[in-house]
Amino acid sequence: MNFKNIKSWISIALMLPVLAVAQKFNVSGTVKDGANGETMISAMIYTEDGNYGTATNAYGYYSIELPKGTYTLLFNYSGFATLSKTIIVEGNMKLNVELAAETEEIDVVVVTGKRNTDNFKKVEMSTIELDVKRIEKIPALLGEADVVKAVQLMPGVSSVGEGATGFNVRGGGIDQNLILLDEAPVFNSSHLFGFFSVFNADAVKNVKLIKGGIPSQYGGRLSSVLDIRMREGNKKKVSGQGGVGLLFSRFAIEAPLVKDKASFIIAGRRSYADILAKPFLADNFSDAKFYFYDLTAKVNYDINEKNNVYLSGYFGRDVFAQGFGFNWGNQTATARWNHIFNNKLFMNMTTYYSNYDFKIGVGNQEEGGFQWKGNIKNYSVKPSFTYYLNNNNTIQFGGQSILYEFAPGESEFYAQSFQTGNDTTFDFSQDDRFGLENAIYIGNEQKIKKGIILKYGLRYSMYSYLGPSKEYIYGERSSITESRDTLKVKSYNNGEFIKTYFNPEPRFSAKFDIDSVSSIKTSYNRMSQYIHLMSNTAASTPLDFYSPTTNNVKPQLADQIALGYFRNFGKNLGWETSVEGYYKFLQNQIGYIPTAALQLNDYYEGDLYYGSGRAYGAEFFVRKNQGKLTGWLSLTLAKTEVKMDEVNNGDYYNNRFDKPVVSNLVLNYEFNKKYEMSANFVYNTGAPFTSSSINYGIQGVSVSHNPANVRNNARVPDYHRLDLSFTIHGNEEKKNGNKKLWHGDWVFSAYNTYARRNAFTVYFENENGEPQAIKYSIVGTVIPSITYNFKF
Amino acid sequence: MKKIFSAIAIVFSLTSCEDVIEVEVSDGAIQLVVDAFVNNLAEPQVINLKSTKQFFDEVVQEAFIADSVYIKDDLNNMYFFEDELNDGNYTWDDSVLVHEGRTYALMIKGNGVEYSSINFANPVPDIDSLNWEYSPKTIGAENGGYLVELVARDLIGQADYYWIRFKKNGVYDTRRAGLNLPVDGSFSEESMADGQLFIPPISTFPMFNVEDSLGLKDTATYEIWSLTEGTNGFWSEVLNQSISGGIGALFATPTANVKTNIISTGTELKDQAVGWFSTSLVSSKTIIIKEKEGEKLSFPLF
Structure with missing residues (x-):
């Protein structure tokens, strides 16, 4: 297909869809897992001849239009036996189905009907979808399956290193990922400084990472959407699962409240490294506490065929204490209502509350000390509608309103007054700030003809910096490394609009089939972001706060174009390959003066630089989905840079998370039903860091200097690591073939198998007046572990 | 904050490590x-x-x-x-x-x-005298050694910025960590220390950090240099x-x-x-450390 053809198809697509002539009826319903009643996300539904097809939405709902007649409908979901239903379509009809997990026998029978075509058939590009079964097969640190760690093995995703909170997508910052847990945003996705994610795999159903071609229903972050959906809980019977590991244990229980209608799941984790480490600690640290825990819970109720409600919540915390107290964590609560107006119109109404907070303190008012706490809270309402206009057009529209409360620092310092000698409380608090973000969107997924799908939409976002925040007005800097002078501070009343921004955000993606096994996809999206993580350290700390967009801090904007080639090979098309290229241009990026005082400083905006950014790269991906040996190889070649007038003579310079080469190899081999082995190998370029470039002595004291105010001008050594794991599965069935009430798996793993000392950062010491670079590795040894996982 | 880092460090202490490496840095302008x-x-x-x-x-x-x-x-x-x-x-x-x-x-x-x-x-105040006392091995002073304290009184009026320099056997302590920059003989102008005696640990500060500690027969010199506020700012940035x-x-x-x-x-x-x-302006005092009776440090040892 040449470019001219593509252009003409785009112009056709932009015309209003032409309604079909033949009389058609609508078949709709939900697709569920027969074993536990969980709805299935992105299950494929298609007629045997392949002429009609659709997929379920995030709530397991589908709607397909068929002309009068008899059809064999196939329902297909990875890891499940394909279900075939013959239906006679004479009018609109409901068809709810339940799929059964595939067993080896079924695999042989249905092999002809089952093809792995998702990858190149869907219009989505730059999108990774993982179910928990797949995540559990990847060797993980201390044998604990981890959602975010699994995502980090995919092309286009990287992290600064061990000990770094969060992850980076296509050269974006950790705050540029919209991380949604049942639609509520999570601000800090890491436990224990990035070693584990806050998501408990036992409670997770589906994980989807969107890096490009982001649909119009998502907004608010520049780089990616990580959409995590929690399981609803077993609607058929009481069941549970858990694990006992070296660092933490997990337990989850789920059960029907009303059989087939209502159920719940509660999943919890608690680490106990501090208890295990106690005997090895010096006396003065014996009262040290460091642990994390989280609790994930969800209840759902199918009121009737047309109405479902869901309540879900997450509560997690990391605690470090030793004479002082330091803890932080996220809390989210989501309430959702699914309503089916008719066969064609589906609504989901979400309302959520999300909070991230930290507390740090030592001592008290009597003995002296300090307390410091901060949080970011937000409240949102998000109605979204799906209108299945016909088989060729699925329209999504809706809106969202988010109220943000930023309390970056409430701090008190207790000490004796020098003047009076009395106990006095000194207040160092930073003022609270407020913001209101609104958006409306509409988008359509349109099949132009067989093999060509377009998805286009527009999101229109509006943001207001809201009273009672204050407006700070700054003058010029005396030099490029100095704070701006504060000229004026203006107070506003509750609810007053201080500054408002509008951003239209067009979204577009297209897929063109080349033949029956390959396609080309392209996409463009503009994203805007109104909240910004303030972080000037090598690794983000739990104390880093989010700044709202204000009169000074402008909304960050990103334009991304991407082009990809997708092709499946082999028996049942079990080999999936893709190549994608992208280019991003970013506006209103934030930098910091070298002495930036970001914490407990109302005037922090005077310490910021603003500039633009660019990121580009190519991502190669090969995945084998079937057979005894499965796995993937991903390779990302990328560059991400920023440009600020004050830094590096105004030229582009590396972003802190610029990693030119990132590659991952993930392999899993199933010897038989009992034994399984996995390996992953990670290689990537070392992350950049800032080094002084000049050195001089004054009165014999060595001084470091950076004449051009350069950043990220040096790199830590390359990062590579091999992890291995071996799993022994317990028998799920008794000798008589009945299911066992309880079965367990043993997972043996070795993280960093060859004990590579990967550097996280480099610092400098003076050795006889000469600077010396010292790399600091957080993990410098192999970490072996044993975990026992069970299910009942 | 240091305490927090050390507590966090425990978590990683079993796995973390440090190595000297070579780093490539692009050249900066020579000035x-x-x-x-x-x-x-x-x-x-x-x-x-x-x-x-x-x-x-x-x-x-x-x-x-x-x-x-x-x-x-x-x-x-x-x-x-x-x-x-x-x-x-x-x-x-x-x-x-x-x-x-x-x-x-x-x-x-x-x-x-x-x-x-x-x-x-x-202007600079005179150093009245130097006191010294043997301090046994402790945290931060692994070898044990003599602590030397300077006795001087801050000048009355205005905020006075000083730089206390320490010499062992005539050689300046030039480590950044050895920079001792009192204001009015205390930590800051807010300390209300105007006209008071220099307080510990400022009066003994370099001793806490000298890796090769002072022994008998070593000479110890304290100098007080008067600074302007700007020069104090310069050294604080270093x-x-x-x-x-x-x-x-x-x-x-x-x-x-x-x-x-x-x-x-x-x-x-x-x-x-x-x-x-x-x-x-500089005032200075030198002693040779010897065993002695009587005059010891003005504050109790740990």
Whole structure:
């Protein structure tokens, strides 16, 4: 297909869809897992001849239009036996189905009907979808399956290193990922400084990472959407699962409240490294506490065929204490209502509350000390509608309103007054700030003809910096490394609009089939972001706060174009390959003066630089989905840079998370039903860091200097690591073939198998007046572990 | 914050490690370094002019050859500095240079650029005496050794900025961590220490950090240099360049440049200068450590 053809198809697509002539009826319903009643996300539904097809939405709902007649409908979901239903379509009809997990026998029978075509058939590009079964097969640190760690093995995703909170997508910052847990945003996705994610795999159903071609229903972050959906809980019977590991244990229980209608799941984790480490600690640290825990819970109720409600919540915390107290964590609560107006119109109404907070303190008012706490809270309402206009057009529209409360620092310092000698409380608090973000969107997924799908939409976002925040007005800097002078501070009343921004955000993606096994996809999206993580350290700390967009801090904007080639090979098309290229241009990026005082400083905006950014790269991906040996190889070649007038003579310079080469190899081999082995190998370029470039002595004291105010001008050594794991599965069935009430798996793993000392950062010491670079590795040894996982 | 890092460090202590590595850094612009700390002592006054060097180059800084170097005071006295050995050490040794209450201007001409700077000579209190006492091995002083305390009283009125310098056997302690910069003999102007005796640990500060501790027969010298507020700011910025290693490096911000009071007529980066011009009055006291009875430290040992 040449470019001219593509252009003409785009112009056709932009015309209003032409309604079909033949009389058609609508078949709709939900697709569920027969074993536990969980709805299935992105299950494929298609007629045997392949002429009609659709997929379920995030709530397991589908709607397909068929002309009068008899059809064999196939329902297909990875890891499940394909279900075939013959239906006679004479009018609109409901068809709810339940799929059964595939067993080896079924695999042989249905092999002809089952093809792995998702990858190149869907219009989505730059999108990774993982179910928990797949995540559990990847060797993980201390044998604990981890959602975010699994995502980090995919092309286009990287992290600064061990000990770094969060992850980076296509050269974006950790705050540029919209991380949604049942639609509520999570601000800090890491436990224990990035070693584990806050998501408990036992409670997770589906994980989807969107890096490009982001649909119009998502907004608010520049780089990616990580959409995590929690399981609803077993609607058929009481069941549970858990694990006992070296660092933490997990337990989850789920059960029907009303059989087939209502159920719940509660999943919890608690680490106990501090208890295990106690005997090895010096006396003065014996009262040290460091642990994390989280609790994930969800209840759902199918009121009737047309109405479902869901309540879900997450509560997690990391605690470090030793004479002082330091803890932080996220809390989210989501309430959702699914309503089916008719066969064609589906609504989901979400309302959520999300909070991230930290507390740090030592001592008290009597003995002296300090307390410091901060949080970011937000409240949102998000109605979204799906209108299945016909088989060729699925329209999504809706809106969202988010109220943000930023309390970056409430701090008190207790000490004796020098003047009076009395106990006095000194207040160092930073003022609270407020913001209101609104958006409306509409988008359509349109099949132009067989093999060509377009998805286009527009999101229109509006943001207001809201009273009672204050407006700070700054003058010029005396030099490029100095704070701006504060000229004026203006107070506003509750609810007053201080500054408002509008951003239209067009979204577009297209897929063109080349033949029956390959396609080309392209996409463009503009994203805007109104909240910004303030972080000037090598690794983000739990104390880093989010700044709202204000009169000074402008909304960050990103334009991304991407082009990809997708092709499946082999028996049942079990080999999936893709190549994608992208280019991003970013506006209103934030930098910091070298002495930036970001914490407990109302005037922090005077310490910021603003500039633009660019990121580009190519991502190669090969995945084998079937057979005894499965796995993937991903390779990302990328560059991400920023440009600020004050830094590096105004030229582009590396972003802190610029990693030119990132590659991952993930392999899993199933010897038989009992034994399984996995390996992953990670290689990537070392992350950049800032080094002084000049050195001089004054009165014999060595001084470091950076004449051009350069950043990220040096790199830590390359990062590579091999992890291995071996799993022994317990028998799920008794000798008589009945299911066992309880079965367990043993997972043996070795993280960093060859004990590579990967550097996280480099610092400098003076050795006889000469600077010396010292790399600091957080993990410098192999970490072996044993975990026992069970299910009942 | 340090305590927090150490507690966090426990978590990683079983797995973490540190190694010296080679780092490639692109070259920075080479500039003039002015090291001009002149005082009222009756000894040769040296202004050291060198070029900066690349960060990891283990070479000595090259001498900067100036056309002329002189200081002029507010009574129009001129002090011409000469570099007879062409090693960048420009020297004046005809008379006492710095006098209390005078303003001094430094002028340097070289490479077609003029560099200038101004500073003021503040008064300095006398050191009354030095006390010393043997301190057994403890945390932070693994070898044990003698602690030496200076006894001096802050000058009354105004905020007084001092630089306490310590010499062991005539050699200055030049580690950044050894920079001892009291205000009014205490930590800050807010301490309300005006006119009081210098407080511990400021009065003994360098001793907490000397790795090769003081023993019998060692000589110990304390000097108090009077500074201006700007010079105090300069040294504070040097001090801030110390980055804690270990887990603390995770939460370190990029090293900030240290300010300079050398003004250049050149506009290009290579014609700018770094460094500092300071005029101080200095008081000094030296002892030879010997076993003694009586006068010990003014505060109890740990």
